[in-house]
Amino acid sequence: MPTTALDARGLIKRYDDVVALDAVDLRVAAGSVHGLLGPNGAGKTTLLRVLLGLTHPDAGTVHVFDRPMSDSRGRLQPDVAGFAEAPRFYPFLTGRRNLELLAAYDQDDGNGRVEAVLDRLGLTGRAGSRVAGYSLGMRQRLGVAAALVRRPRLLILDEPANGLDPAGIRDLRELLRELAADGGTVLLSSHQMAEVEALCDEVTILGSGTVVYDGSLQRLRESAPAPEYRLRTVDDEAALALAEDELAVAAGDGLTVRARAEALDGYVAKLVAAGIGVRELHQSVSPLERMFFALTEAGGAR
Amino acid sequence: MTTDPRPHGVATAYRWEMEKLAALLRVRLTAVACFLAPFGLVAALRLQDAVPADTLFGRWTHFSGFATPMVVLVFTGQWALPLLTCLVAGDIFASEDRYDTWKTILTRSCTRLGVFWGKAFAGMTFAVLVVVLLALGSLAAGVLVIGARPLVSLSGTLIPPGPAAGLVLESWATAVPPTLGFTAMGLLFSVATRNGPAGILGPSAVGLVMQLLSFVNGVDVLRHLLLTTPYGSWHGLMSAHPYYAPLLWGGLVSAVYLAGCLAAGYLLLRRRSFDEG
Numbered sequence: 001m002p003t004t005a006l007d008a009r010g011l012i013k014r015y016d017d018v019v020a021l022d023a024v025d026l027r028v029a030a031g032s033v034h035g036l037l038g039p040n041g042a043g044k045t046t047l048l049r050v051l052l053g054l055t056h057p058d059a060g061t062v063h064v065f066d067r068p069m070s071d072s073r074g075r076l077q078p079d080v081a082g083f084a085e086a087p088r089f090y091p092f093l094t095g096r097r098n099l100e101l102l103a104a105y106d107q108d109d110g111n112g113r114v115e116a117v118l119d120r121l122g123l124t125g126r127a128g129s130r131v132a133g134y135s136l137g138m139r140q141r142l143g144v145a146a147a148l149v150r151r152p153r154l155l156i157l158d159e160p161a162n163g164l165d166p167a168g169i170r171d172l173r174e175l176l177r178e179l180a181a182d183g184g185t186v187l188l189s190s191h192q193m194a195e196v197e198a199l200c201d202e203v204t205i206l207g208s209g210t211v212v213y214d215g216s217l218q219r220l221r222e223s224a225p226a227p228e229y230r231l232r233t234v235d236d237e238a239a240l241a242l243a244e245d246e247l248a249v250a251a252g253d254g255l256t257v258r259a260r261a262e263a264l265d266g267y268v269a270k271l272v273a274a275g276i277g278v279r280e281l282h283q284s285v286s287p288l289e290r291m292f293f294a295l296t297e298a299g300g301a302r
Numbered sequence: 303m304t305t306d307p308r309p310h311g312v313a314t315a316y317r318w319e320m321e322k323l324a325a326l327l328r329v330r331l332t333a334v335a336c337f338l339a340p341f342g343l344v345a346a347l348r349l350q351d352a353v354p355a356d357t358l359f360g361r362w363t364h365f366s367g368f369a370t371p372m373v374v375l376v377f378t379g380q381w382a383l384p385l386l387t388c389l390v391a392g393d394i395f396a397s398e399d400r401y402d403t404w405k406t407i408l409t410r411s412c413t414r415l416g417v418f419w420g421k422a423f424a425g426m427t428f429a430v431l432v433v434v435l436l437a438l439g440s441l442a443a444g445v446l447v448i449g450a451r452p453l454v455s456l457s458g459t460l461i462p463p464g465p466a467a468g469l470v471l472e473s474w475a476t477a478v479p480p481t482l483g484f485t486a487m488g489l490l491f492s493v494a495t496r497n498g499p500a501g502i503l504g505p506s507a508v509g510l511v512m513q514l515l516s517f518v519n520g521v522d523v524l525r526h527l528l529l530t531t532p533y534g535s536w537h538g539l540m541s542a543h544p545y546y547a548p549l550l551w552g553g554l555v556s557a558v559y560l561a562g563c564l565a566a567g568y569l570l571l572r573r574r575s576f577d578e579g
Contacts, residue, residue: 015577046577049405049576049577052405052409053408053409054404054405054408054409054575054576054577055575055576055577056575073310073413073415074413074414074572075408075410075411075412075413076409076410076411078411081409082409083405083406083409084405085405087406088401088402088403088405088406089401089403089406090322090401090403091401092322092325092326093322093325097321101318101321101322102406102407102410104314104317104318105311105314105315105318105407105410105411105412106410106411107309107311107314107411107412108411146406150410
């Protein structure tokens with residue numbers, strides 16, 4: 001069994017003078033949940049479109065499970081499914097009929113699979129309603145259901161949590177973890193570090209069409225700068241005067257503190273000893289988010 | 303690239319395109335209107351003393367029920383069939399752009415060729431359905447309201463009711479090839495423009511220009527190459543001494559338009575990169 005689910009090499013895609021993908025490499029291990037991160041315009045969606053066979057790259061190759069991504073007739077390998085951008089359906093058909101249609105397009109009669117995935121995504125109650133009446137969250141869930149109907153070994157999802165309520169996000173995470181535990185592979189695109197942190201071990205970060213980081217989240221955490229906290233005290237000026245070096249800076253109504261745990265503990269202890277009451281203290285930017293900003297805004301190196 | 307033995311999925315795409323069409327209100331309304339509109343025409347003609355004497359068979363509309371389907375054939379062949387058939391064909395590809403569903407179906411196991419032919423056959427099925435419903439509706443309206451009396455042929459001879467019914471249906475059958483030609487043109491416009499209104503109205507505008515060109519004297523060769531000309535090829539059937547050359551030529555011209563538009567449409571779809579939407 002191949003150990004690599006997806007192996008994309010040297011992908012280049014240009015739109016006139018704009019280079020959307022500049023020699024992008026992406027390797028996703030089989031059985032993993034791999035995060036694809038990047039700010040808007042970084043090239044994530046273009047990359048997913050290439051991986052799903054919707055956009056022709058100007059150069060580069062894509063293999064899934066050691067086979068070329070497309071067969072001789074240009075269609076996606078049968079063990080790959082997913083969506084780029086928001087999933088779309090025929091609004092005048094019901095959710096169930098849309099899934100049956102897509103199962104038929106996979107040359108599969110569905111054979112109970114449609115009902116099973118509807119149930120798994122919590123859509124059974126609304127499956128008989130036209131998609132035109134679905135909320136954004138329901139369409140997202142139907143998109144995941146449509147992908148699962150195909151029985152993929154590699155699932156490619158673009159911002160699947162968009163529009164989901166907290167319970168929906170929790171259920172989706174649980175589902176993706178189950179898929180990975182069953183040997184499936186998930187490539188999860190997101191612009192939210194928290195989403196990727198909750199699910200992924202490996203991550204690829206795109207910035208302006210190039211890979212700016214590719215590796216484990218653990219390694220990224222280790223090299224990340226100190227987290228950022230929001231601090232409000234009874235006397236912010238006095239608190240700022242007590243801060244060493246550039247530990248804290250004024251930020252409108254309150255202070256921004258960039259410190260690791262020990263330094264923060266020491267600073268808070270000094271504030272209390274000086275009689276400066278702490279009214280509010282919470283992490284505003286996680287270390288990984290700071291790293292993400294640093295990589296994507298500065299065009300960092302791998 | 304590896305070779306995949308799985309079929310292209312033409313039959314699957316066709317079946318689902320038909321289901322999607324059946325779910326659309328405007329498609330159902332068009333089908334119903336094609337059958338019922340001739341009844342309205344006959345009722346309107348009965349309410350007035352004058353007949354549409356400047357239209358072939360028009361002067362016999364109060365005399366023979368078989369004149370009604372021929373008048374409807376003349377009128378729709380000149381002005382309506384290109385628009386009616388393109389109500390589906392002109393939108394069948396563009397609707398995927400409108401709903402942004404290309405990425406939904408092209409990431410499944412049907413090939414682009416399968417999707418193309420599934421849609422093309424569905425569009426052509428609707429085209430034939432329109433012709434059949436208009437023919438049957440106008441025949442039923444004429445016979446039920448005016449009566450199954452003999453029809454006066456283009457040569458002035460009387461055709462008994464039985465043979466007249468057969469000739470009327472054969473005449474309507476000659477409208478199928480050019481209608482399929484316009485259907486293919488609608489499919490091409492739909493693929494090329496990715497815009498439903500352009501796909502629907504574009505071929506109709508082309509048909510209108512062709513119709514106007516056919517009225518211009520001195521361009522006989524051009525007239526034979528127009529896709530609207532085969533709509534008049536039934537004339538040979540309604541003569542005392544039938545002739546079939548216009549039918550054969552009309553069939554050939556229609557086939558050329560059909561094949562050319564389908565080939566161009568398929569090439570456009572095959573080469574399309576879905577970089578947006």
